Amino acid sequence: MATLTDTPPTLEAAAERMRMLFGFSEFRGRQADVIRRVLDGQSTLAVMPTGAGKSLTYQLPAAMLDGTCVVISPLIALMHDQLRAARANGIRAATLTSADADWRETMDAYRAGELDLLYVAPERASQPQFCDFVTAAPIALFAIDEAHCVSEWGHDFRPDYRQLLPLMERFAEVPRLALTATADKRTRADILAQLGIPKEGLVLAGFDRPNITYAIRHRDNPVRQIATLMAEQPGPGIVYAPTRKKVEDLAQKLAAATGRPVLPYHAGLPPEERAANQAGFVASEDMVIVATIAFGMGIDKPDVRFVAHAGIPKSIEAYYQETGRAGRDGDPAQAIMFWGAGDFAQARQRLAELPEDRRSDERARLDMLAGLVETSGCRRAVLLRHFGEEPEEICGNCDNCQSPPKVTDATETARKLLSAAYRTGQSFGFGHLQKVLTGARDARIEQRGHDRLSVHGIVEGEEAGLLQPVSRALQARGALVPTEHGGLALGGDAPKILKGEQSVEIVIPPKRARGNRRADRTPNPVGDPLFDALRELRRELAAEAQVPPYVIFHDATLREMASSRPSSLEELGGIVGVGAKKLAAHGDAFLSVIRQY
Template sequence: MYSTTDSQQTHILSLLKSNFGYDEFLPNQEKIINSVLNQNDTIAIMPTGGGKSLCYQLPALAIEGTAIVISPLIALMKDQVDSLTANGISANVFNSSQPQEEQQEVLKDLKNGALKLLYVAPESLPLLNDMLSSIKISLFAVDEAHCISSWGHDFRPAYTRLKTLKQQFPEVPLIALTATADRPTQVDIATQLAIPNAKKFIASFDRPNLYIDVRPGQNRNKQIFNFLAKRGKQSGIIYCLSRKSTEKLAATLKAKGYKAEAYHAGLTPEERNNIQDNFLNDRSPIIVATIAFGMGIDKSNVRWVIHYNMPKNIEGYYQEIGRSGRDGLAAHTLLFYSFADVIMLRKFAEGTETEAYQLAKLERMQQFAEALSCRRKALLGYFGEHIIEDCGNCDICKTPPKYFDGTLIAQKICSAVARLREQEAMGMVLDVLRGAQNAQVYDKGYQNIKTFGVAKDIAWRDLQQYTIQLLNQGILQIHFHENGRLLLTPLAKQVLFEGKQVQLANVVKEVEKVKAEKTTRIRADLFEKLRTLRSKLAQEAKMPAYIIFSDASLEDMEYKKPRNREEFAEVSGVGEAKLEKYADEFLKVINRHLDSIESKLPTHERSYKMFIEENLSPSEIASRRGLSEESVYGHFIKSHESGRNIDLFQFISSEEIQKIKKAKDELENPDALKSYFEYFEEKIPYWKIKMALYL
């Protein structure tokens, strides 16, 4: 046994300084190292950037023999070996992709005791069986140990064979390390590795230097450009769900003048290595990547991480944001969240062996994204670490939501769900509440129910957010397996019939920032036109202009830009009499002004702008513009094709997409939309067919 006496502790500190250049340990490192030196099996759970690698690298130097390090990625192993070699420590890697001559050279060094550490992938470990029995092994280290657990977020089947290590080498200490493991995963790691009595060390998961920011997923690209504009040449990572979206976003960033590269598993090893090298050396400060990127990349000056889509679980999210701010300096993490991401991730999980568990983890991730209290409390609480005070370094702490009595809105939404017999998805519920005059509503006769149009005064996107809040509060629930239909819970009955009060948070609107001089000019133009009209009307009525409308009212018109009488009624200073007397005159000026600006935009951009900025539903856009809804949905598809961030999944369910794509194999002429239309007996509109084939 290696006894950690005072002199040995001095030796350890000497190794720390001489080999790694540090004067002192990070929290928990010394205890973990002493546990390994005392021949204990050990489980170490430490945050990314907390110094996990040192916990086995330093004991490997202090104990006689070679440390065998099982690691999941070649990139990770290469990075570690390069770092150790640079520190004068003899280390190498063994994997099946090496040329045979190189493998033989590694095995020769291993046999001769020339290596202090050997890194090997779990799949390649069986190739070393005979050799391991004939050499002195100082310790086994299982890095990224969550990969051994089917409860973990990166399950790797080859890891499950590692339990034989303790059977084969019962006297050799084994250390398992990971940055992300909830309690079930921790228990499973100990069981799978056959180390039930392992000493367990759990460091604080808190990374106080990381600013945690979650925003709605509308206009993601625009938000990213605004975000990057303030960050110069700082290094950062943008995580996307698909290979296609990484390439698309990287191209968009390049077109805007940023040095960005896409990274995903579809690239050749050579391409991935080059991109990784460019990032590490600051030649390409921005990487747009799938989750394939980042594991084991020890770049300390990553100043920000953006999640373009919501991750599938909190472990993955925590690990990925942990790749920023490793130097302890301030870093910004930004997560975009949309309901469409949830639907997509649920689809990925459905039908898998661990479907129920994955969906439960996804639900926790969704709850975190939609939280209206301190983010850090929610994040640390997930890992079993509880803090009393709010962190002061997240979006909720910086800008706490303002609440209002939303009981009436909640009652309207619940009533609509009830009157629709709990058979409709959110989109239809919102259409009914808003009084949308579209074919789907009228075909089902929903224009005749009592709740039709009772929430027409609430913007479509605001109403969507309030409905999501009711889902989060447990007042509504959603059946994803049944076309996403909304159902009432027992709490909804209390809201409808027992006077239960509901608090809703105000929806924060993302205000588009444009150049000050351009804004001033556009606003001044409209304000002057309104003032000219006011003067004309005042002259005709032979009264002072301010009696018609004050400047404050004109400014409010200029700000709200009402398009119809209903919206004009919301302007400050507009009562019923003035609405009746002046609305039409002022609306003409406002609409003419806005149309002159919008006429310079392509038609699909105009529809997109009305949907995003004015919160109008597709049917309202069609009515306003004198178009068919078919055309409006076509504009949305074109906007998506041109790089606009619009969630098409909110208009069409995954079941409909699958049904339409399945029909493609059965049709004689799958290139003709009419074939699909007739195949589905004209029950699925053309726009849905187009959208399904596009997605």
């Protein structure tokens, strides 16, 4: 129920309402700063990491202010996920999308002032008819979710987002709250300008996701590598693959290799199959979905335990956004990238297809991504510095911090490899160059006279083992670039390396200890049978209500129930995540199970 007052509600009142609706006893991170601004009627851009509770910063004020909060969100699936969660907490919410058969009832409810939240897509919100429709009732707030889509510098630019300003200007007195997890300095400035938010309205909550373990490894056998990860991580996971063909191939092979439910997702699937696969993943507690980057922004699933990349993402921003879909519930999660030198080669080829005015920016983004992949230092520190933060040098929760790699000066080997590429005419691939450098003799080498070159046989012994990692490093940094016929040519800083003006260091990753760490990764680390029983009850209630299990309660809430074993509704209501509506709806059922133990 909206609060009608002449003075804005206080933060103390908001904290009390949050406890009642969501079951949270205190604000997290910068939530309080954002909510205070919204309640005071100030427009705000909030940059908050995924999992930091962005949706609460508009859902809570929407339940307290006079009028409806109009939420502009990019994908129907995302709106429907958030709709279920809001209604489960007792917030009056509706979506107005092309997929909703009850649109007349929604419009009537809005006109009658019976909605706290109304979710719409930017394509609808930017239309004059929608602008006319929303004049029928008071608007408390415009919330623009995934606001980096507003900016042409953002990695998910959506032109319709740039058409929202006329709507905002027509309701100039209504505050705006733009929300994103992913925006560098230039993108933030563009969002502020495009949505008419003053510079002092920026609330920067930081980008760190301490519960995610970051790891990056060279890809040699993606099916085996990802199957090993799945054995270690029994919970839900997302695997990003670069093409539709690779999505379907990986999904089929991973399902066969692991026995786990694994489904594909890409824009080429029939709409019904795509929707069914997504719905199955959202509802599942152990499914893995293999997808192109078309999948993810519309997923608000908190219990994703890992995100794997079977190739490089488009940029550090895209990597941060995609890996951020893991561990939104705050429990430990893993982000792992498997990359190959060919990934960077193809990405650099695609740069040539871009308009000239965008090439240098995109090249810089690719170079930054190469820096993340090739670093011997803390992965998290590289990520956070990219977004303008000054992190500690060691995070303790990435592969390089946990097992520091060896760094080798490979400048001389790099010069030999570049020289071989140059002297063979810059038209042969790595395999041929490797043979020339190690002194191999075959018909192809002798036919072309490459056995008579000064570089023939100049690499031997242990140095031969460096050729492949050096080739990967040179391709990642753009010093070796592919030709259209599959050869390698000199590019980037190759001339400086050959002249001895630029050094090349490569990372030799430590050998991984073999072994299945599944026991450490389960949602029930102490093996408490009560937790498993509570989870089973949650499954039954979710199936009955036709919602994903996490909409009933998160794993963390069930763990606290199993640990504290409340004996009354009052005690159960004191557990984090148990709001008033959920307590009334499910409290007795969960207490009944707890009493059995």
